[in-house]
Amino acid sequence: AQKVTQAQTEISVVEKEDVTLDCVYETRDTTYYLFWYKQPPSGELVFLIRRNSFDEQNEISGRYSWNFQKSTSSFNFTITASQVVDSAVYFCALSGRNYGQNFVFGPGTRLSVLP
Amino acid sequence: DTGVSQDPRHKITKRGQNVTFRCDPISEHNRLYWYRQTLGQGPEFLTYFQNEAQLEKSRLLSDRFSAERPKGSFSTLEIQRTEQGDSAMYLCASSLTRGTVIYGYTFGSGTRLTVV
Numbered sequence: 001a002q003k004v005t006q007a008q009t010e011i012s013v014v015e016k017e018d019v020t021l022d023c024v025y026e027t028r029d030t031t032y033y034l035f036w037y038k039q040p041p042s043g044e045l046v047f048l049i050r051r052n053s054f055d056e057q058n059e060i061s062g063r064y065s066w067n068f069q070k071s072t073s074s075f076n077f078t079i080t081a082s083q084v085v086d087s088a089v090y091f092c093a094l095s096g097r098n099y100g101q102n103f104v105f106g107p108g109t110r111l112s113v114l115p
Numbered sequence: 116d117t118g119v120s121q122d123p124r125h126k127i128t129k130r131g132q133n134v135t136f137r138c139d140p141i142s143e144h145n146r147l148y149w150y151r152q153t154l155g156q157g158p159e160f161l162t163y164f165q166n167e168a169q170l171e172k173s174r175l176l177s178d179r180f181s182a183e184r185p186k187g188s189f190s191t192l193e194i195q196r197t198e199q200g201d202s203a204m205y206l207c208a209s210s211l212t213r214g215t216v217i218y219g220y221t222f223g224s225g226t227r228l229t230v231v
Contacts, residue, residue: 043227045222102171108156
């Protein structure tokens, strides 16, 4: 069975602080894909990043960075110098070897960035 | 804008009524997916289509739920005899799949259903 855990239900930070959102996953597939999505109050899911299980290279994109560690089954997401517009619910998701047939989402972490 | 469109955005219905939601995918996308998202949870996969073929429907929540994609373009999700527990956001997504490569997995803004 596949499972995604996001232990942090809600996080509040003050603008310009760095914040890390945790994600731990479980899967028996040897090939799998991990994702982060952002869901602002408007409701749509906005794609942020996809990583393949065979590529553990960490990535930085602007203020966003991701730390993928297969040894601990974690795929953490960091926002540097947070901004009020970053306030949203963030979901970590997992897709197995049959990529795209279905995603398993975590319960989400609600991030509030205060001015 | 050529994103995934869902209609209506909001639906309030009385318990026991039938409801139908529509999803228009990105035009060149051949796969279409339905998810349900309850309050405070992540989306939960329900079913998906490749063109007009429904390739996975075992995750549909009960036999009151059904989905169609008759011409391989738009899709409808129907819930019969609605119950209060059906209140949720219903999300549609689409993607272009060629072999094992998937491009542009895109979600719509969802239909929020409230059963009173």
